[in-house]
Amino acid sequence: MSAVWDAVLRLYGEYGASRVGLALIDYDAAKKLVILRTSHATVGMVRAALASITKVHDRPVAVHVLAVSGTIRALSKKMTRKYA
Amino acid sequence: MKRKYADLHVCLDLENDEHVACMIRKTSELGYQLMAIPLPQNLSEEKIRTLQDVCREYKIDFASRVDLRPRTSNELIKSLRKLRRKFEIIAVMCESRHIARQAAKDRRVDLLSFPGHDRRRGFFDKAEAELASNALGCLEIDLKPLLTQGGRERIRLLSSLRREVATAVDFHVPVIVSSGASNELLLRKPREAAALTSLFDLDEVSALEAISKNPMAIVKRNREKLSPKFVAPGIRLIRRGKDC
Numbered sequence: 001m002s003a004v005w006d007a008v009l010r011l012y013g014e015y016g017a018s019r020v021g022l023a024l025i026d027y028d029a030a031k032k033l034v035i036l037r038t039s040h041a042t043v044g045m046v047r048a049a050l051a052s053i054t055k056v057h058d059r060p061v062a063v064h065v066l067a068v069s070g071t072i073r074a075l076s077k078k079m080t081r082k083y084a
Numbered sequence: 085m086k087r088k089y090a091d092l093h094v095c096l097d098l099e100n101d102e103h104v105a106c107m108i109r110k111t112s113e114l115g116y117q118l119m120a121i122p123l124p125q126n127l128s129e130e131k132i133r134t135l136q137d138v139c140r141e142y143k144i145d146f147a148s149r150v151d152l153r154p155r156t157s158n159e160l161i162k163s164l165r166k167l168r169r170k171f172e173i174i175a176v177m178c179e180s181r182h183i184a185r186q187a188a189k190d191r192r193v194d195l196l197s198f199p200g201h202d203r204r205r206g207f208f209d210k211a212e213a214e215l216a217s218n219a220l221g222c223l224e225i226d227l228k229p230l231l232t233q234g235g236r237e238r239i240r241l242l243s244s245l246r247r248e249v250a251t252a253v254d255f256h257v258p259v260i261v262s263s264g265a266s267n268e269l270l271l272r273k274p275r276e277a278a279a280l281t282s283l284f285d286l287d288e289v290s291a292l293e294a295i296s297k298n299p300m301a302i303v304k305r306n307r308e309k310l311s312p313k314f315v316a317p318g319i320r321l322i323r324r325g326k327d328c
Contacts, residue, residue, distance in 0.1 A: 010234070011283065044279050044288070051276035054231050054269065062269040064114070065276060 003056045004036070004063075007049040020046055025072065033066075035075065043068055087292065089274040090118035090299035092149065092173060092195070093226060093262030098123070098131065105138055110268040112144040118303060120147040120173050120262075125163075147303050149173040151197070157186040164192045172306045175224060178207050188215035194302050195224040195260060198248075208248045213255035222298060223252045226264030227272060227280055245284035259286065260302070261294040 001024050008017045020042040025035040038046045050063045067082060069075035094111055097103045111119045121135060132148060139146035150171040154160035160176065160183060168174060175195035178184035184207040187193045196216060198207055208223060216223065225248075229241055252259050261281055265271045272280070278291035286294065308314055313321040 044282055047276055047279035048282055051272050051280050052231060060269050062271070064273055 003053055004046075004050065007053045008046065011049050011052060012045060016045060022046065035072070040070070087274075087296045088117040088300055089115055089296050090120070090147075090303065091116050091263050091271075091295070092120040092147070092260055092299045092302075093175075093224070093264045094119050094121055094271070095264065095266040096121050097266075098127070098135075104135070105142075107265075107268055107271075108138050108144060109142050110271050112142040114271055114273045116144060116274065118145040118147060118300065120149040120299075120303070122149045122151045122175070123171070125150055125167060145303075147172045149175060151175045151177055153177045153179065154183055157182060160186050160190070164190060168192045169310065172303060172310065181207050184208070184212055185215065188212050188221050189219050190221075191219045193219070193221050194306065196221050197224045197226070208251060210251055210255070213251045213257050216252075216257045217255045222258040222260045222302065223248060224260045224262060225249075225281075225284075225294075226262055227277055228264035228266070228270055230280060230283070231270055231272075242284055249284050249286050253290070258298040258301075259290065259294045260299050261286075261291065262299075 004022065005017065008020055008022065012020075019039065021037070021039040023037040025037050027034050036046065047065055047068075050065060053063045054060060067075055067078045069078050091111055094107055096107050108119070119139070123132065136146050148171045150167055150173070152160060152163050152167075152174065154163060154176070164174065173194050174192060175197050176183065176187035176193050177197050177199060178187055179199060184196065184198075187196055196208070196212075213223075215221075225245060230238065230245075233241055249259060251257075261277055263271050263277065274292075274295050277295050278288065281291040281294065282288070308320070311320070315321060
């Protein structure tokens, strides 16, 4: 999560970071899946911040957004439909 | 209708088959329908066919591209004369103002690329944009430097990109956003690439066009021109024979 916050801070500064309302909802280490919550008005900002992450603890990584939804229930449905 | 996305700049190590397959697979998985690979000018037809086969295997369309780095205008004109009919996309790396001007006014050039460290020199100004607008040239922006640079370097890059994009929009020069990736971790999904372009003030619709409609239009136009049936823009051979 610190990598995500760092990316948001790097790109948008503290003012931008204060607008995104970022929160970690779920993290599945085995599947390498994370569910993040953000304000719907700042989805683009978070998407850009996630795309700008190239390293976590000096290890090269790439973060991709698999789905965006308004509720966790709809998100699970979407994920099941897409990746089941 | 569903958008078709294209990445016109995926750099492959053509000697390494595993790397080639891995990059092509990843580009396809990320949702691109077309990818262009910069090729050496003297690459054999057989190697190109192999690349096409690998792309077909991963269900992605392949477009051949050549990157020109001429030192003089004459060298550029010579290369264009030699290569225009061999490659679907011709990009010119504008490393001097002189080359940038020549490339912008030549209708055979598809993409104007400016190296990341040279962007501050501001080769893509109003005069350049006007020439490019008349000659159907497009401004290419690679995302790789945006991802790999940080701190002040990235701030300067974003500032230059913002200025260039605003000039391109003013003069109706199409913008193309490509990954410029040389490894799979630098590839981004089309929506993510579009989100990154918001950093240099490209609006969402233009950003999506920069990775779908604009690159597709270049490839379509050039494929039509390279087709043996092409006569002139808008005119093509439908049938040949005595009864025509």
